[in-house]
Amino acid sequence: MGNVDFESGEENANENEEDYYAFLNISREASKEEISNAYRRLSRVYHPDKHVVPELKNKAEILFNKTKKAYEVLSDPHQRAIYDSLGVKGLETEGWEIVQRMKTPAEIRAEYEQLAEERAERLKQQRTNPTGNVTIAVNATDLFDPYEDLSLEDEYQGDFNFPNIEVSSMQFSQSIDFPLTQKDTCTLSGQLHTQNGVGGGGVNCSWRHIFSHRSWAEVEMTAGNGPALSFRGFRTLTNRFFLNGGTVLQFTPEGIRPGLVSTLAMQIDKHSVGYLTYHGGIRSLVSTSFVRDTELNTFNFAIQVGLPHSHVTFNYTRKILSQELKLKLLIKIGTFGGLVEYGAEKKVSKHSNLSFAVAVGVPTGVKLKIKLTRASQVYNFPIHLCEEVIPAPIFYATVVPIVVYTVVKKGVVEPFLKEQKARKIEKQKQNNLNKLLERRKEALAAQELMMATYNRIKSDEENKNGLIILKAIYGKLFTDRNIRADEMSHEIIDVTVPVQCLVKDSKIVLYENTKSQLPGFFDPAIGEDKLLYIVYTFRQQPHEVTTQDNESLRLPKTSHRTNIT
Structure with a gap:
């Protein structure tokens, strides 16, 4: 089961919109000649003059008008450009500003894209862009205390004491963007933190101006633990x-305590960047790092020299795209010592990622880090399990999150997603x-009008041992292929x-459109x-094939041959 986004309530607005390319069975890059040929082919089936019976004549008129409409739109370069960009609704919009006869199809598409960008920009200015970070640190070292208190009196040694688990610190931050113009943005942010009963906080207000795609500048004012003023630029x-x-x-x-930070970066190649950073002031340090980011791997090697610590860091991420896993x-x-941290990050929905990591170090001990984005x-939950490096907390920190994730996913999340998808459908x-x-009625009418063409094409194919469709079934995924027409759901x-009516010169070509x-x-x-x-015969040899809804298909093919009689 793939990742289904249960956070989005969006419906598929284009589920039933007319697809003129699919109706004419042509590709989206079809030439004008291919469009004309498809129109003539269907006109021979649906033209009202081809039918004498009044009921069939009325049905044929409806389908012929649909065929004619598809041809008129796709054969006109301007209407086709509008249809490709906006669909049928774009053609029906009165006074649409980009419909000008002197514009070329390419200009229409370009203007549409520009209008779409402007609408997106206006929408962005109307909304804020809130970001937040919550960190709750838990001290659970009492769970794996390697020492025993031997000073207890005998009468208390048999008592059971619950481990002492407490929240050691909390930190909350939130920021909101206020776009002023397309080049100016104001950001208001705040932070609160507490540790062991002592806390603090601050409020930041910044203004950023974008000069061009090559440079920007920002000024920020901070109030809280002493006022501060900062200037940054790129x-x-x-x-x-x-x-x-x-x-x-x-x-x-x-007095005034100044600080300075500067980073020079160099693009080494398409996937690699090198950085040189200098911090001056209260914290003085120099660091250099190398980052290589490819489709499947990310490497990060860094060296830092300065106060309060100097260290060497190696960071590696392996991306498993098929499982949306890192x-x-x-x-x-x-x-300060040494640290080894390993973990995984999994995409659990369209907008959410969940990650677990185990950090083992000296003198920090063992920590389990849980992060939900x-x-x-962003929600962080670092759990300090032990101040010493011992096997038990390492084992439980590694195994328990995997077990819990699997149980919750299989027992709660997947049933919920399945039920929600069923409700949405x-x-x-x-x-x-x-x-x-209405579509079902139209399809049955089309099949009724096709009978003369069906009998003619089938007879012609039988006479030359060509392509004969024995059975064709379309619909929801099914496993029992031996389904009679009267048994169909x-x-x-x-x-x-x-499908038989699509045969031309003992061949069928279906393009990548919904069937x-x-x-x-x-x-x-x-x-x-x-x-x-589809089950068919070609040169009296049995064949069968199953294809996806939007998958292209060509008949006949040697790979479809079977032993079915």
């Missing part, structure tokens, strides 16, 4: 070098019930007739994965 020096730096002026009763390893050695909110079906009935439809829009088809399972299953 500048791209060349195609390979950029500079980021600033200064901080902290106002104290003893495996991480950190090794850090310095004047939900959109722009059912809601889509209810919302689209009338349109579904409402989520599966028989499309033998329309629900083909003449004689409709979507019997909205929101579900669908397949097209």
Whole structure:
């Protein structure tokens, strides 16, 4: 089961929108000649003059008008450009500002993209961009205390004492962006922290101005643990070098305490960047680092020399894209001691990531770090398990999160997602019930109008031992392929007739469009994965094939040959 985003309530607005390319069975890059040929092919089936019976003539008129509309839109470069960008709704919008006959299709698409960017920018200015960080540190060292208190009296030695687990510190931060113009942004942020009953906090207000894509500048005022004023800036020096730096002026009763930070970076190659950083003032240090980030791996090697500590750090991340998983390893050695940290980060939904890490070090001991990232909110839960490096806390810190995650995922999350997806699909079906009935009626009418063409094509193919469709089924994923027409559920439809009508010169070509829009088809399972299953003969040899809804298909193929009689 893939990752299903249960945080988003968005419905698929284009589930039932007309797809003219799919209806004509042509590619989205089809030439004008291919569009005309497809139009003529369907016109021979649906033209009202081809039918004498009044009922069939009325049905044919409806489908012919649909064929004609698809041809008119796709054969006109301007309407086609609008349709490609906005769909049918774009064609129906009156007074749309980009519909000007003197513009080329490329200009229409470019103007549409520009308008979309401007709308997105306006929407961005109307909204804030809140980000937050919550850190709750837990002291659980009493769980794995390696020492025993032998000073207790005998009468108390048999008593059971619950381990003392407490919250040792908490930290909260929140920031909100206020876009003033396209180049100016004001940010208001605040922090609160407490540790062992003693706490503090601060409020920051900053203003950033973007001069160009190569440079920006920012000024920030801080109030809380003494007022401070800082200036920061960024500048791209060349195609390979950029500079980021600033200064901080902290106002104290003893006077102004200045600080300086500057980073020079060099783009070594497409995936690698080198950094040289200098901190001056209260904290004086120099550090250099090398970062290489590829599709599957991330390396980070850094050396820091200064106060209060000097250290060497190696950080490696392995990305497993198919499982949306990252495996991480950190090794850090310095004047403070040594540290090894390993863990994993998993994408649990569209907007949420969950990570676990175990840190083993001297003199810090063993820590379990849990982090949940939900959109722009970060929640950290570092748990200090032991002040000594012993096997038990390392084992439990490694195994317990994996077991808990697996149990919760299988027992709670996946059933919840499955149920929510089912409710969403059912809601889509209810919302689209009338349109579904209309499409079903149209598909049955199309199949009825195809019978003469079906009989002619089938007879021609039989006479030359060509491509003959024995059975074609379209709909929700199914396993029992031996389904009779009278046994089919409402989520599966028989499309033998329309598929045979697609045969031309003993061949069928279906493009990468949804097959629900083909003449004689409709979507019997909205929101579900669908397949097209075909059994056919070619040169009297049995064949069968199953293809995905949006997968291209060519018949016949030697790989489809079977021993079915």
